Amino acid sequence: MKILRGKALLDDPAQTKSTAFTRDERDKYGLRGLLPYDIADVEKQKERVLGNIRRQSSDIEKYIFLITLLERNQRLFYRTMIDHIEEIMPLVxxxxxxxxxxxxxxxxxxxxxxxxxxxxxxxxxxxxxxxxxxxxxxxxxxxxxxxxxxxxxxxxxxxxxxxxxxxxxxxxxxxxxxxxxxxxxxxxxxxxxxxxxxxxxxxxxxxxxxxxxxxxxxxxxxxxxxxxxxxxxxxxxxxxxxxxxxxxxxxxxRCFNDDIQGTAAVTLAGVYTSCRITRKKFSDLTIMFLGTGSAAGGIAELMVDAFCAAGLNKKEAQARLWFVDRKGLVVANREGIKPRIEAFAHKYGRHNFLDAISSIKPDVLIGATGVAGTFTEDIVRKMAEINEHPVIIALSNPTSHTECTAIDAYTWSDGRVIFASGSPFKAVQLGEKLFKPAQGNNAYIFPGVGLGVQACAARLVTQSMFLAAAEALANIVSEEEISVGAVYPSLKRIREVSYTIAVAVCRVALSEGLTEVDLPDDLETYVESLMYQPDY
The missing domain is CATH 3.40.50.10380 (Malic enzyme, N-terminal domain)
Known part of the structure; x- marks a missing residue:
């Protein structure tokens, strides 16, 4: 990359350091007089950025400020985002x-x-x-x-x-x-x-x-x-x-669909982690979906693979999964069933949503509808009636489209729910207990998969890579995080998560003969060495 000089250097978002250029650099690159006297390092610059973000009157104004920063100073944008991921990611x-x-x-x-x-x-x-x-x-x-x-x-x-x-x-x-x-x-x-x-x-x-x-x-x-x-x-x-x-x-x-496979992996990881709280075996679970779109279909297909990996055959795995749409329970004798859902349309009586929960008694309820409020108080209370710790995952986003909010889920279940959502929610205080619901964000999955595929130059992206990513994500959740009801790790650990998933993806690619480069024995150090650090 050609190093620019003068105003062109200051205006280039990839190369500029703005007020962080040192005295020597200002002489070397023709910047004297083009910058204020003070040398403000990246820490001081971040402090200024955060102050500007926090004084904006709305989230959309914060978004505009951040995008403008990205266009102006790439490294400062990413350094701020990485170091304050919990605050910045919901805005970006x-x-x-x-x-x-x-x-x-x-x-x-x-x-x-x-x-x-x-x-x-x-x-x-x-x-x-x-x-x-x-x-x-x-x-x-x-x-x-x-x-x-x-x-x-x-x-x-x-x-x-x-x-x-x-x-x-x-x-x-x-x-x-x-x-x-x-x-x-x-x-x-x-x-x-x-x-x-x-x-x-x-x-x-x-x-x-x-x-x-x-x-x-x-x-x-x-x-x-x-x-x-x-x-x-x-x-x-x-x-x-x-x-x-x-x-x-x-x-x-070399491709994948994040709405299908990324959503599937992050949801599966949440279900895996929930088993550490409920003490139920994953292979014993019955799972119900509200919604029959690409997200729900993709989750079901990956869960079939997960059930098979846990010892079930394909028909037994499919029998663990049920779907509900706006017409009620999706059963075998109904017309107009989507092709990807047909394998999960079982021979059963017709039921509305609430009656289907009463009859089938799912351990896990997953919403992928895009319709706000579809997990009503009656639905949540019914799940809590049949499960000591009902698992409810409301995937739809943005927040205005979520199936239910965190506070509703905890309140209606008397604090017994294991809750995750596609949109972020603040911690919920219920009596003396503080719950910190984790966001089931695809950002836990697709960046790590992408890093892994890049690291090993995998020719294809396979379902087994997403299965491995889900397992890696579930395994990284700490006992401390589980103690406050979270089935995903803190976003502060997102780079650790991505690195761990990338290593898992490389191992899958090696086992499937998909790598196009020779990989070192120490995959962990190799993958970590590839990760960009936005430092001056």
């Missing part, structure tokens, strides 16, 4: 990123990422070549059709890949120069967006069918040609497309 990603996506065109400051539209057909390789970096290892791509629980946000959905890239860098130490956020801007069926005069996206209805599929095909092939070391993470695609792309590309490209 869920739940604030949902509001940021809704307002994306209105708060737009500076282009980040690559935009591909139907008009670029035949030229996608050329567009990728316009990216300023050549050693790309991580690509997060969305088409904006199913952003969180918010639906079709079109090109405004670019906030998701930008946020996920920030998590790869902060949580797993992937180098910023090796990351690329991508928006497949194929239109939007959100009429209000298309009619918004400030909307920045392709202002037409979504393309679909063969035309849409061929554009995605061209993108994947172009990535493999230009960036052969890149891992493609598909993000926030509509469920049918999400599963189709996973089936289509999963055995020919």
């Amino acid at each position: 990603y869920t739940p604030t990123v949902g509001e940021a996506c809704k307002e994306f065109a209105h708060i737009f400051r500076k282009p980040q990422g690559l935009y591909i539209t139907p008009e670029d057909r035949g030229d996608i390789k050329l567009l990728l070549g316009n990216w300023p970096e050549t050693d790309i290892r991580i690509i997060v791509v969305t088409d904006g059709e199913r952003i969180l629980g918010l639906g079709d946000l079109g090109a405004n959905g670019m906030g998701i890949p930008i946020g996920k890239i920030a998590l790869y860098i902060a949580c797993a130490g992937i180098h910023p120069a090796q990351c690329m956020p991508v928006m497949l801007d194929v239109g939007t069926n959100n009429v209000s967006l298309r009619e918004d005069p400030l909307y920045l996206g392709y202002p037409f209805p979504r393309i679909n069918g063969v035309v849409y599929q061929s554009l995605v095909d061209e993108f994947v092939k172009a990535v493999q040609l230009l960036f052969p070391n890149a891992l493609i993470q598909f993000e926030d695609f509509l469920a049918p497309n999400a599963f189709e792309f996973l089936d289509r590309y999963g055995k020919q490209a």
Whole structure:
């Protein structure tokens, strides 16, 4: 990398240290007179950043400040985020990123990422070549059709890949120069967006069918040609497309779908950890899902693998899993069952949600609906009636779409629930007991998987890697964390988590013969050496 000088150096977000340049550096790089007298090291700079964040009047204003900081001083942004992850991550990603996506065109400051539209057909390789970096290892791509629980946000959905890239860098130490956020801007069926005069996206209805599929095909092939070391993470695609792309590309490209596989692994890890509290054997559990979308389907498929690893056969594993949708319990004699859910539609009587819980008596209830309040007081109390410690995981985010809040779950279960959620919640004081519910955030999984795949240059990303990631995550939760009701480790340990998962992924890749590099015997030291540290 060419070292810049003068104002160009100060304006370059990757190279600048701003007021931290020393006297000697100011002389060497032509910076004398361009900076105030004081030399403010990174600690003093972080103090200033945190002060500015905390005086903002809303979370969206804090998000705007942080994104502006990223555009101005990359290393300071990531140093602050890493050192204050519990405060910064909810602002950079869920739940604030949902509001940021809704307002994306209105708060737009500076282009980040690559935009591909139907008009670029035949030229996608050329567009990728316009990216300023050549050693790309991580690509997060969305088409904006199913952003969180918010639906079709079109090109405004670019906030998701930008946020996920920030998590790869902060949580797993992937180098910023090796990351690329991508928006497949194929239109939007959100009429209000298309009619918004400030909307920045392709202002037409979504393309679909063969035309849409061929554009995605061209993108994947172009990535493999230009960036052969890149891992493609598909993000926030509509469920049918999400599963189709996973089936289509999963055995020919280095890729995965975070909504399906990342969500599955973090949820499975939470269930694994819950067994340490309930003292139940994982293989004895009965698990019920509310929702039949890509997240729920992906969790169920990984849980089948987990049950089989615990000694059950596939049919026995599938029999442990039940689904409920807006029509009630999904059973075998119903019409219109989604193909990925058919294996879990058992021969059983028809029941509404509450009656299904009473009849089937699940140990674990998992919500992936995108609909707020679906875990009502009656539902939570019924789970608490049939379980000493009911396990309730409300995955939907942002917070406004969660199936139930932490305080409701603890209150309605008289403090006996083991609760986790997709969105963060503050600690809950119930009598003399303080509960600290952990967020079941995919950030516990996908950064570590990405680091592991990069470390061993795995040709493919397999289900067994996500199974290993779930086991590694569950095993790292401390007894102290469990004592306050948390089934995930503190976010302060996120880089330790990612490093541990990366090592586990490397071991799986080695056992499956998928590595394209020779790995040293000391995998732990090797993986740790790859992790980017945003220091001056």
